[in-house]
Amino acid sequence: xxxxxxxxxxxxxxxxxxxxxxxxxxxxxxxxxxxxxxxxxxxxxxxxxxxxxxxxxxxxxxxxxxxxxxxxxxxxxxxxxxxxxxxxxxxxxxxxxxxxxxxxxxxxxxxxxxxxxxxxxxxxxxxxxxxxxxxxxxxxxxxxxxxxxxxxxxxxxxxxxxxxxxxxxxxxxxxxxxxxxxxxxxxxxxxxxxxxxxxxxxxxxxxxxxxxxxxxxxxxxxxxxxxxxxxxxxxxxxxxxxxxxxxxxxxxxxxxxxxxxxxxxxxxxxxxxxxxxxxxxxxxxxxxxxxxxxxxxxxxxxxxxxxxxxxxxxxxxxxxxxxxxxxxxxxxxxxxxxxxxxxxxxxxxxxxxxxxxxxxxxxxxxxx
Numbered sequence: 001x002x003x004x005x006x007x008x009x010x011x012x013x014x015x016x017x018x019x020x021x022x023x024x025x026x027x028x029x030x031x032x033x034x035x036x037x038x039x040x041x042x043x044x045x046x047x048x049x050x051x052x053x054x055x056x057x058x059x060x061x062x063x064x065x066x067x068x069x070x071x072x073x074x075x076x077x078x079x080x081x082x083x084x085x086x087x088x089x090x091x092x093x094x095x096x097x098x099x100x101x102x103x104x105x106x107x108x109x110x111x112x113x114x115x116x117x118x119x120x121x122x123x124x125x126x127x128x129x130x131x132x133x134x135x136x137x138x139x140x141x142x143x144x145x146x147x148x149x150x151x152x153x154x155x156x157x158x159x160x161x162x163x164x165x166x167x168x169x170x171x172x173x174x175x176x177x178x179x180x181x182x183x184x185x186x187x188x189x190x191x192x193x194x195x196x197x198x199x200x201x202x203x204x205x206x207x208x209x210x211x212x213x214x215x216x217x218x219x220x221x222x223x224x225x226x227x228x229x230x231x232x233x234x235x236x237x238x239x240x241x242x243x244x245x246x247x248x249x250x251x252x253x254x255x256x257x258x259x260x261x262x263x264x265x266x267x268x269x270x271x272x273x274x275x276x277x278x279x280x281x282x283x284x285x286x287x288x289x290x291x292x293x294x295x296x297x298x299x300x301x302x303x304x305x306x307x308x309x310x311x312x313x314x315x316x317x318x319x320x321x322x323x324x325x326x327x328x329x330x331x332x333x334x335x336x337x338x339x340x341x342x343x344x345x346x347x348x349x350x351x352x353x354x355x356x357x358x359x360x361x362x363x364x365x366x367x368x
Contacts, residue, residue, distance in 0.1 A: 002125050002149035006162050007220040009169065011111040011133035012040045012047075014146035016215055018129050019048035019079060021161035022105050022154060028078035034064055035306050035325035037083045039209050041109065042311055047215045050078065054307055054317040057324040059278060060263045063090040065324055072317075073098075079105040084113035084123045086302075086334060087139065087242075087273035091118060091265050092126050099128065105154060107131070111146075112273050114139040115239050119267040128153045134220075134228050139273055140235065142227035145220045169221040209310045239271045242337040246272035248346060249335055253277055256353055258284055274300065274334040282330040284356065289333055291352040297345060298336040304329050 008014045019031060031045045035054040045052045056068040062085050073080070080099065082092050092106060099106045110116070110124035111133035117123065124130030132138075134145030150158040220228075253259045253275075260278040264270060279285035292299035306325040311318040335349065 001122075002130075003152050004150040004155040004159060006148040006150070006158065007225060008146045008148065008162070008166060009216060009218040009220055010144060011131050011135065011146035012044050012215050013166070013217055014131040014133075014148045015041065015044035015081075015107070015109070016047040017161055017166060017217065018107055018131065018148055018150075018154075018158055019045060019050055020165060021157040022078055022107075022129075023048055023050060024161065025154065025157045026078055026103075028076050028104070030074070030076045030078060032064075032069065032072050032077055032080040033307070034081070034083050035308055035322035036303060036328045037085065037109070037307065038111070038303065039307060039310050040212060041081065041083075042209065042307055042314075043212055043215060052307075052311075052315055052317065053077070054320065054322060054325075055080075056322040057328055059260070059324050059327050061090065061265075062086070062088060062262050062276060062328070064095075066094075068322075068324075069095075073102065073104065077104045079107050081107050081109050082127070083109040083111075084116060086262075086276045087113045087116050087271035088262060088264070088276075089113065089116040089118045089123050089268040089270050091268070092123075096127055105129065111135075112138060113271060114147075115235060116271045117269040118265075120269075125149055125151075127151065129158060134224060137273075139239070139271060140228050140231045142224045142231060145224045145228055165217055167218045169219045209314075238339060241339040242272045243270070245337040245339075245341050246270070246275045249275050249337070249349070252346065252350055253353070256357055258357070259353075272337045274302075275337055276302070276332055276334045278327070279331045279333060285331045285333060287359070288352065288356045291355055292333070292335075292349065295348040295352050297349050297352065300334045302332060302334050 030051045030053045032053045032055050033041050034057055036057045042052050053072055055072045056065045058065045064082050080095060082090055082095060084090050096106045106127035108124045108127040108130035110130050113123050114132045124132060128151045130149045132147040134140045134142040136143055148158060250261055253261060258280040262276055279288055289299055289301060306322055306329045308318050308322055
């Protein structure tokens with residue numbers, strides 16, 4: 001239902017091209033981004049020749065902290081980038097209204113949330129523009145690719161920028177299909193067990209800003225477009241299963257006093273790319289992670305450093321403190337929700353939580 005859509009080489013390219021278009025539209029120079037999210041967001045802002053302005057996060061919603069955001073929106077803010085982490089669906093209506101009133105743009109980072117909806121409408125289409133990712137581990141894991149959807153206020157500017165700044169992909173991308181096939185095998189439980197026990201383990205990927213590959217302003221290769229279309233047709237049933245698995249996990253985790261689950265606003269329909277939760281202290285989070293990891297559950301620490309830590313000294317806001325983002329980096333864990341989860345996986349997860357609960361302090365609300 002968006003007025004315009006563009007298929008690009010990656011979500012990084014999608015965000016950089018969108019911000020570059022908005023920069024041509026306005027003389028403002030700052031972009032407000034979450035202090036806890038994927039480091040490639042900073043890379044895209046800098047690639048567009050703009051200054052990142054970090055904003056603290058809410059540990060309740062896992063979105064931008066609305067109180068902190070008020071102090072970040074000055075007369076040089078070109079855009080605010082709210083993020084829908086882990087397939088959650090944030091309510092951005094108030095932010096979009098504020099953007100219209102104060103003449104800044106809202107670019108939704110829905111890289112991890114293709115298919116999530118708020119009040120029946122896709123996240124990514126509420127803002128003035130939105131981006132999605134087709135990278136590995138995302139909702140449409142074609143291996144590479146990014147999507148921009150543009151609202152009426154900036155559709156023409158984004159179209160002009162894509163036409164003038166983005167090169168057509170060289171070739172059709174078929175050479176990467178063997179890599180995609182290997183990735184497909186690696187996402188199966190047995191294949192993933194092999195990956196995480198070898199140097200191929202991507203756990204630290206993106207945790208060093210200097211190691212990020214450069215952004216190449218190119219369009220999506222046709223092979224990835226075809227893979228994405230194939231996945232798109234199967235996506236509703238896949239995401240239904242992810243929601244069911246997330247619900248089962250949330251029922252399990254709700255038994256434990258030391259766990260906080262994300263707040264799901266009324267009208268939100270997350271896709272639950274993964275299930276995030278916060279543990280009540282860094283030490284307990286560490287112990288729980290170790291038990292879950294040893295049990296082979298697919299647990300992840302996600303982004304265990306804030307963008308302020310990763311980018312210290314690179315721009316002014318990177319030298320400030322962000323308590324909400326710091327708590328997420330220290331205490332947030334995520335569990336898989338994919339369709340390959342079996343009853344024994346849920347049993348292993350439950351055992352790890354009960355073991356940690358029995359070690360003292362807060363524990364389980366029930367032992368049934």
